[in-house]
Amino acid sequence: MILRTGISFFTDTPAYPGADEVGGIGPSLLGTMWLGIVSTAIGIPLSVLTGIFIVEFRNHKLAKITKVFTHSLLEIPTVLIGMLVFLTIVVPTGHYSLLAGSIALVIVMLPYTMSYLERALDEVPRTYKEAGYSIGMTRKQVVFKVVLGIAKPGVAAGLLIGVAKGISETAPLLFTIGSARGDFPVSPMDLGKPGDAIPLLIFQFIQSPYENWHDLAWGASFVLTVIVLVTFALVKLVVREVKL
Amino acid sequence: MAEELLEVRVEDLNVWIGDNHILKDVYMRAVPGTVTAVMGPSGSGKSTLIRVINRLIDLVPGSKVKGRVMIGKINVLESDPYMVRRRIGMVFQEPNPFPHMTIYENVAIGPRLHGLAREREEIDRIVEWALKKAQLWDEVKDRLDDYPYQLSGGQKQRLSLARALALKPRVLLLDEPTANIDPVSTVKVERSIIEYAKENMATVIIVTHTPQQAARISDNILFIYEGRVIEYGPTREVVLHPREELTRKFLGGEV
Numbered sequence: 001m002i003l004r005t006g007i008s009f010f011t012d013t014p015a016y017p018g019a020d021e022v023g024g025i026g027p028s029l030l031g032t033m034w035l036g037i038v039s040t041a042i043g044i045p046l047s048v049l050t051g052i053f054i055v056e057f058r059n060h061k062l063a064k065i066t067k068v069f070t071h072s073l074l075e076i077p078t079v080l081i082g083m084l085v086f087l088t089i090v091v092p093t094g095h096y097s098l099l100a101g102s103i104a105l106v107i108v109m110l111p112y113t114m115s116y117l118e119r120a121l122d123e124v125p126r127t128y129k130e131a132g133y134s135i136g137m138t139r140k141q142v143v144f145k146v147v148l149g150i151a152k153p154g155v156a157a158g159l160l161i162g163v164a165k166g167i168s169e170t171a172p173l174l175f176t177i178g179s180a181r182g183d184f185p186v187s188p189m190d191l192g193k194p195g196d197a198i199p200l201l202i203f204q205f206i207q208s209p210y211e212n213w214h215d216l217a218w219g220a221s222f223v224l225t226v227i228v229l230v231t232f233a234l235v236k237l238v239v240r241e242v243k244l
Numbered sequence: 245m246a247e248e249l250l251e252v253r254v255e256d257l258n259v260w261i262g263d264n265h266i267l268k269d270v271y272m273r274a275v276p277g278t279v280t281a282v283m284g285p286s287g288s289g290k291s292t293l294i295r296v297i298n299r300l301i302d303l304v305p306g307s308k309v310k311g312r313v314m315i316g317k318i319n320v321l322e323s324d325p326y327m328v329r330r331r332i333g334m335v336f337q338e339p340n341p342f343p344h345m346t347i348y349e350n351v352a353i354g355p356r357l358h359g360l361a362r363e364r365e366e367i368d369r370i371v372e373w374a375l376k377k378a379q380l381w382d383e384v385k386d387r388l389d390d391y392p393y394q395l396s397g398g399q400k401q402r403l404s405l406a407r408a409l410a411l412k413p414r415v416l417l418l419d420e421p422t423a424n425i426d427p428v429s430t431v432k433v434e435r436s437i438i439e440y441a442k443e444n445m446a447t448v449i450i451v452t453h454t455p456q457q458a459a460r461i462s463d464n465i466l467f468i469y470e471g472r473v474i475e476y477g478p479t480r481e482v483v484l485h486p487r488e489e490l491t492r493k494f495l496g497g498e499v
C-alpha cells in the first residue's frame with residue numbers, strides 16, 4: 001500500500017472519504033514526532049528526578065507518598081488521564097493542543113518509566129556509592145556521577161519503554177490534541193495548536209465506513225510499528241552496557 | 245612539598261548500630277610513616293572502626309558514635325565529613341573501581357573533583373604516578389581507555405588503590421584489601437602500601453584477615469575481639485610474645 005503511494009504517504013494529508021486515492025499521514029506523523037519529542041523532553045528529567053528522590057530518600061515520608069502515587073497512576077485508565085488534562089489544560093486554554101497531548105502522555109509514561117528506573121537505581125551496588133563518598137564526593141555527586149552513571153542503561157531502557165508506550169497510546173489523546181489532520185505542525189510554535197497523531201488517526205479511520213481510509217489506517221499502523229521498533233534499536237545502539 | 249604529618253588517635257570510642265554496642269572503649273594510635281594492622285575474628289568490629297575514621301559510618305542508618313577520633317589536631321567526629329574524606333583514602337574489601345568509567349577516568353576523578361589539577365598534562369601525570377604507585381601502570385599503560393571489567397580482580401583492586409592514592413591522602417585506610425584477590429596482586433598491593441607509607445610519611449591503617457600479612461607489612465598491631473581492644477603494640481612483640489591469652493589463641497587459629 002505504501003509502495004503504491006510512495007513517498008507521498010508520509011507527506012500528504014489524508015484523502016477525502018471515499019476518494020479513489022488514500023492520501024497520506026503527513027500531519028499525523030509530524031504530530032506523533034512532536035508528541036514523542038516533547039513528552040520525552042518533559043518526561044526524562046521528571047522521571048529521573050522523581051526516581052532519584054524515591055530511591056535515595058526512601059525513608060522520607062514524601063518519597064514514600066510519591067512512590068505510591070506514581071505507581072497508582074498505572075491503575076488509572078488512560079482515557080481518564082486524557083479527561084483530566086482536558087479539564088485542566090484544554091478547557092482553561094480554550095483549545096486542543098499538541099502540548100496538552102504531550103502532557104497527557106507524560107502522565108501515562110510516568111509509572112512505566114518509574115518502575116524501571118527505581119529498579120535500575122536500586123540495583124547499583126552500595127560499594128560504589130561508598131567508593132564515591134570515600135574520595136570526598138558529596139551526596140549529589142554520588143547520585144549523579146556514580147549511581148546515575150552506573151544505572152544509565154537501565155534508566156534509558158525504562159525511559160524508552162515509557163516513550164514507546166506513550167506514543168502508541170490513543171486514549172490520552174482523544175480529548176487533548178483534537179485530530180487536526182489538515183495542517184502540518186512544523187515549528188515548535190505549532191505545539192500550542194491542535195494536531196493529530198498516528199494512533200488517533202488509526203483509531204478513527206478504522207471505524208469509518210470508507211475503504212480508502214481503512215487502507216490509510218493499515219499503512220499508518222505499519223509506520224507506527226516501525227517507529228517504535230526503530231526507537232528501541234537506536235537506544236540499544238547508543239546506550240553502552242555497563243559491565244560490573 | 246612539605247607534607248603535613250597526620251597522626252591518627254582514637255580515644256574512648258563507642259559505636260552503636262541500633263541497639264548493638266559494636267565498639268567498646270576502643271583506643272588506638274597510628275603514626276605517620278607506619279602501617280598499623282587491625283586484626284580480629286570476623287564480626288569483631290574492624291570494618292566499623294575504620295569506617296568511623298573516615299565517617300562512612302554516617303551512611304549506616306541507626307549508627308551512633310561517641311568518643312574522639314583525632315587526625316592531627318582535628319576531631320573527625322566534629323568535622324565536616326566531606327572535608328575529612330578528601331584527606332583520607334580508602335580501599336575496600338571488594339575491588340570497586342567505577343564500572344562506568346575508564347581506567348584513566350577512575351584515577352583522574354578524585355583530582356578533577358577537588359580541582360587538584362586542571363590541565364590535561366597535569367592530570368596525566370597524576371594518573372601515571374598513582375598507577376605506578378599501585379604497581380598497575382605496566383599492565384594498563386596501553387589501555388587506559390578500557391573499562392575495568394576487562395581487568396582481573398587483582399588488577400581492579402590495584403585500580404581502586406590508585407584511585408585513592410591519586411588524592412595523595414595523608415591517611416590511607418584499607419579494609420581487607422587482599423581477601424579476594426590473587427597472590428601476585430596481593431604481593432603488589434602489600435608492597436605499594438608499605439612504600440606509600442614510608443615515602444610519603446603517610447599514616448596507613450589496614451584491616452587484615454591473616455596474621456601472616458600483619459607480620460609482613462605492619463609496624464604495629466591492634467587486636468580487637470568482640471568490639472574491645474585486647475592487645476595493641478609493635479608487630480614483633482604482638483606476634484612473638486602476645487601478652488594476652490586471646491591473642492595467642494587467635495594467632496594459633498583457635499578463635
Ligand SMILES: Nc1ncnc2c1ncn2[C@@H]1O[C@H](COP(=O)(O)OP(=O)(O)O)[C@@H](O)[C@H]1O
Nearest residue numbers: 261266284285286287288289290291292293304
Ligand atoms: N550496616 C550494619 N547494620 C547493622 N549491623 C552492622 C552493620 N555493619 C556492621 N554491623 C555489625 O557490627 C558488628 C561488627 O561488624 P564489622 O565491623 O563489619 O566486623 P568485622 O569487620 O570485624 O568483621 C557485627 O556484629 C555486624 O553485624
Ligand SMILES: [Mg+2]
Nearest residue numbers: 290291292419
Ligand atoms: Mg570487615
